[in-house]
Amino acid sequence: MNAREEILHRVREALGADRGGGFPAPSGRVRRTDGRASGQGELAALFAERAAEHAGGGTAVRHVGADGLGTAVAAALWARGAGRIAVPADLPFGWLAALRGVEALADAPPLEPDELAGVDGTVTGCALAVAETGTVVLDGGGTQGRRALTLVPGYHLCVVRAEQIVATVPEAVGRLAPGRPLTWISGRPADGAGARVLELLIVEE
């Protein structure tokens, strides 16, 4: 017997009469919504509050209107003193329209790791956000780029549209795109070579 056959055989022997057989049925006993925050404005407020409370200093959160986004991005990068940033190739033009004196490198063709390590930061969107945990979720979809883009640079400015915020973890899991590489970011770790600064811009109409 090869290892695969032997392990599967051992599992079946070990379970004996307790063995379920087949693929198990799903469970139905989990809370899907949070009764506390329901409206979009409340969700955005809860998300901002929780994101700001993360261990390791919390995450800077700013609320902006849709027409103020370009200015807010420029202001955040200016405050960081960022001169060169890397961005996903499909970032909407308007997000970077107000930049002055900041060089934005599009990640197409993909930048080399040492090029990424040389930039001052990155600007992306997200797939969704979770209010009760203050989490942003990236799935490599539109406005987010590949994982290395938000991983190597030391500063990440992430744009969250209010309608992307869900209340609870179960709601977020229900919206995950299977097969995509997913990164859930909740504040930043206290240490490690990869400790990055995350800042959030919440766009509300």
Next chain:
Amino acid sequence: MRVALFVSCVNDALQPRTGRAVVRLLERLGHEVVFEPAQTCCGQMHWTTGYHREAAGLAARFAGVFGRHEAVVTPSASCAATVRAVHPRLTGGAPPPVYELTEFLVDVLGVTDVGACYPRKVVYQPTCHSLRATRLGDRPLRLLRAVRGLEFAELPDAEECCGFGGAFALKNADTSVALGADKVRHVRGTGAEVVCAVDDSCLAHIGGMLSRLRTGVRAVHLAQILAATGSGGEGEEW
């Protein structure tokens, strides 16, 4: 009401004053106490140490001795938990209706003021089995707070284990004593004269350390406090 007392082997042999206190207390409240002389041990020590065959024999024996009683009271939260949670697994049958003393007083008799008087400063140690196995909650505290003359002090980190743990006290004596030392330090910090609990085995461990250190702090079963009337008569010794 007619109540059978399961005194527990430890109390029968080593702490008879706890059993005497239960008898005095229940009789003072107007109830009849009976003592089945065939009773010995619930098998807790054998069960928790891994001697399940021996525990099974003792569980079966317990059912035979107490099976026909309507209410069995014991001044030991860990023995009550053993009968309730372990005996059915050993005997396959429903266990006799065993109540830990404070459960019996509060839930069955519906009393929290038992007319006791005990003019001492007291801390209460909620033993692990009273907290997490019999889930006594605040019953012992409600009884204690109604005792006249008693000055109650909060024990810091009260819900931390005292380190006794049955065979643990011997098999891991060093760790057991280290945990006991923490408990002793907290008891001492309150300035209490008496530490009380609802399990005499934990009290033997805590009290043994308090005595070794010549602190003068006494370890006393809650039943003795509830039985005291301040008269200075038999059993009023502390």
Next chain:
Amino acid sequence: MVTPLPLPVRFADAARTTLAVPGSEEADSRRRRAEAVAELPDWEELRHAGEELRDRTLRHLDTLLETLEAAVVRAGGTVHWARDAAEARRIVTRLASAAGGGGAVELPSPLTRRIDAAGALAAAGITLHRAGGPARERLLDAALAVSGARFLVAETGTVVAFEPDGDARMCLTLPRTLITVAGIEQVVPRLRDLEVLLQLLPRSAGERMSPYVTMWTGVTPDDGPREFHLVLLDDGRTAALSDGTGRTALRCVGCEACLRVCPVYKRVGDDPYGELPGPIGAILTPQLRGIEAAHEASLPFASTLCGACADVCPVRIDIPDVLVHLRARVVESRRRHPVPTPELALMRAAAWTMGDRWRYERALARATRWGGLLPGGLLRRLPVLPLLLGRWTDARDLPALPDRSFRDWWKARR
């Protein structure tokens, strides 16, 4: 050496040398957990859901592993099976050699330590760097990474990792080849099931969510490793699975909440437990490694059975019950010894005495010294008794022996 430290010593002997005063961070972490848990109105319901999910997973484990393998392969990964740590080590060495030159990084986990991934690669002439500290440049250059993982989603082949710091994410994303080592019990049926675990695990660790959670499915074009290998490890897990009570220990999701509330662990730390620390280690290690050796046989007794661990376990493992169950397995295995252990003789004698009213009363009447609960002459035949007594009286006084037993008082009173 495959196993880092199968301790030759009993728990008690190791603990004697590691006793220490817990720091204030212990209390802080417990407070953080309590706050994180209190925030969810349905916490107890979630724990039940977690228990049910893990039990269901274990009962369907064979099907789920086959489904997982197919999904990983479909997503462009490769699955390897290892019966034990040595086999996993050989697989990792072979894959690393094939991955060619360039540095390697390890994202340390209990399993990468167990199979000694660093030693394996060193033997193959590859230098493995542990993630952590000023290793950023090495992380950027590494061609190969070896990691652990938290969950494996059968339905999609997705691997889930919870990361305490940013290095982990770099290990999982930047190298060309990623080798992940995971236990067969770490599978979950569906992506949807993560809704339970993504709440239970971080909050049990004292956070609303871990700083980073990464999920990847095979390989993704132009994003992350080009090659992905999943090594599925048995290494004693099927032995644990064969014990209906002991099996519940395999529910563990690795939150370590039981460690932080354990009075014994807080005082003695990781080392006396050997491979896996804390209450969960005390019930898992003897099952994974067997109870023949003194160290493993001592682990189920390394607890006061206070029950604090069971109250916080997010998947409701009844750790005290499993401890007692394993104690019985140790006792049963020793019953077959040609010469009974002193403890067995003692416990049998006590049960024999307690089994009959008259024997019990005779023993009580003789109770002029400790050991009076035992039949006469036993003290002489069992020199272990003074030894046990000494372990008590070393730091504790004995209660003053009463003049008469309770039952004698009762008889005299009538």
